[in-house]
Amino acid sequence: METDTATIRVARYRPEKSEKPYFQEYKVPYRKDTVVLDALNQVKAEQDGTLAYRWSCRMGVCGSCGANVNGVPKLTCATFLHEFKGKSLTIEPLANFPVIKDLVVNIDDFMEKLLKVKPWIIRDKQSPPEEGEYKQSGKELDRYAQFSSCINCLLCYAACPIYGLNEDFLGPAATALAYRYIADSRDQGKKARFPIVHDLEGVWECTLIGECSVVCPKGVDPMLAIQKTKILGAMEAPKTMLSPETLKAILPRGGE
Ligand code: FES
Structure with a gap:
């Protein structure tokens, strides 16, 4: 399957390092079947093990992987990267909840x-x-x-x-x-x-x-x-x- 590269911009918040949230960019390979959660997993496994986010089932069942993707609340396991081809892609924690770390919110x-x-x-x-x-x-x-x-x-x-x-x-x-x-x-x-x-x-x-x-x-x-x-x-x-x-x-x- 054809592979492309996307740049994702991820909101980071690491209270032990910095009081203020900031954004960090990563380049990730993706195919037609790559979802936003795959991209986060790729970053965590191969680029930056400090990135924090929640997920479990990877099939739209457990409800744990929610994040704001370009400002819209989405399940990251059900949102395909190719939908954002040619556009910027910003991933932030779900709005309206206190942030514990990076994309992890207090529920x-x-x-x-x-x-x-x-x-x-x-x-x-x-x-x-x-x-x-x-x-x-x-x-x-x-x-x-x-x-x-x-x-x-x-x-x-x-x-x-x-x-x-x-x-x-x-x-x-x-x-x-x-x-x-x-x-x-x-x-x-x-x-x-x-x-x-x-x-x-x-x-x-x-x-x-x-x-x-x-x-x-x-x-x-x-x-x-x-x-x-x-x-x-x-x-x-x-x-x-x-x-x-x-x-x-x-x-x-x-x-x-
Ligand atoms: S990982 Fe379970 S709903 Fe997305």
Whole structure:
């Protein structure tokens, strides 16, 4: 296969050496099937072992290799070098996160938010295994299926201008995962999740810019999850304001 050479410009931050971040250029060989992660691996193996970045699966599954490539959040294992032929190529850490070293960012904030939304099935009462699984129809599965494709790569947070301005914003992926469980017919955890997603820093902070959905490498639409969660919240609100008698009279299932 034909080999070419690209110059990549990589953001470096090595707090033990220098307080300020800087850029370093490397020349890397590439072919049609070379991805940005391959180029970083080539640099680390053969040119500069000090370069720090994350990766694991190399197949768009683990979500660990995100970086800003020419300013756009991308999975480096799924971004081909040949797409940038004749252009400059700058690789930076994901925006909106504190940088630990070079391309490695601190994701503690997201991990805390993820735990807060309880991304697992909650049941009021577990039925014993001998009673069998909790059944679900194809239609019920369709309500949340796309949101379960999230790989926690955090490209959506790097693209979200609201999160860039307010780090307390619950943000796209955590809300998409909250909605994934809220919309699951087997789940009964709505009461536990609603105060989190409808908190002051929850879904109502979103102003519908939609960059989260544009950059998602798995076709998840976090903006849609956020809007659906807003609608559910708006439908629930009257229940907290009206008496049980009124609700019984106006709601089809006796106030549910
Ligand atoms: S290395 Fe796992 S998603 Fe890129």
